[in-house]
Amino acid sequence: MDLAGKAALVTGATRGIGRATAEALAAAGADVVISARTSDEVERVAKDLDYAFLGRVFGVTADVSRPEECTRLIEEAVAGLGRLDVLVNNAGVGILSSIVDLSVEDWQTQIDTNLRGVFCCSKAAVPHLQSSEGWIINIGSLAGRNPFAGGSGYNASKFGLVGMTEAMMLDLRHSGIRVSMVMPGSVDTRFGGDYPEGGRAWALGADDVASAVLHLLSYPDNAHVSRVEMRPSRPPRK
Numbered sequence: 001m002d003l004a005g006k007a008a009l010v011t012g013a014t015r016g017i018g019r020a021t022a023e024a025l026a027a028a029g030a031d032v033v034i035s036a037r038t039s040d041e042v043e044r045v046a047k048d049l050d051y052a053f054l055g056r057v058f059g060v061t062a063d064v065s066r067p068e069e070c071t072r073l074i075e076e077a078v079a080g081l082g083r084l085d086v087l088v089n090n091a092g093v094g095i096l097s098s099i100v101d102l103s104v105e106d107w108q109t110q111i112d113t114n115l116r117g118v119f120c121c122s123k124a125a126v127p128h129l130q131s132s133e134g135w136i137i138n139i140g141s142l143a144g145r146n147p148f149a150g151g152s153g154y155n156a157s158k159f160g161l162v163g164m165t166e167a168m169m170l171d172l173r174h175s176g177i178r179v180s181m182v183m184p185g186s187v188d189t190r191f192g193g194d195y196p197e198g199g200r201a202w203a204l205g206a207d208d209v210a211s212a213v214l215h216l217l218s219y220p221d222n223a224h225v226s227r228v229e230m231r232p233s234r235p236p237r238k
Contacts, residue, residue, distance in 0.1 A: 012091030064117030114157035
């Protein structure tokens with residue numbers, strides 16, 4: 001793809017799916033703002049990507065669980081890039097524990113980051129995306145359809161994200177903004193902790209999810225894929 005002249009913002013972009021997506025956008029020529037909560041990591045990754053790829057990359061440190069920081073993030077991204085064409089809401093947190101052990105604070109952290117953060121970033125971005133006929137792409141999870149033990153907080157946030165994304169799509173489709181969701185299954189990242197020796201070579205890679213994001217952006221104006229579900233093609237047999 002040729003995304004030269006386009007401006008994108010990716011949240012949760014210093015590792016995993018977020019970083020792979022930022023790399024893919026910058027490699028295609030887009031100017032990219034990356035964001036995460038840790039300033040040292042944001043600065044380091046932005047410098048690496050800005051040096052390596054065609055698009056200009058810079059970082060903005062923000063905690064999307066805080067509404068005021070979502071607003072500031074969008075404002076600084078637009079000020080730095082001059083426009084906004086693509087918002088990729090990727091930042092997320094998973095605290096997996098039985099409802100017996102999961103604290104109210106940990107449950108709220110997941111809702112605030114995984115759900116409210118997407119709402120607040122998207123709401124702040126809408127006026128800018130309308131002027132560019134842009135995209136909002138939310139990175140969800142198959143956990144938004146499939147509950148599992150220990151997922152009372154995480155499942156709640158991801159089930160909510162599915163419904164919110166579909167409602168946003170209906171709200172914004174006549175405003176020139178396309179809203180889509182990518183829902184990967186098992187991805188070989190360190191989200192949720194480290195894995196045993198040998199890793200999970202069978203799982204999706206972060207680059208696979210990034211490719212799905214770019215594929216969504218490749219569709220012509222009259223076509224809209226609202227949801228992409230992704231699974232490993234050959235997971236271990238149970």
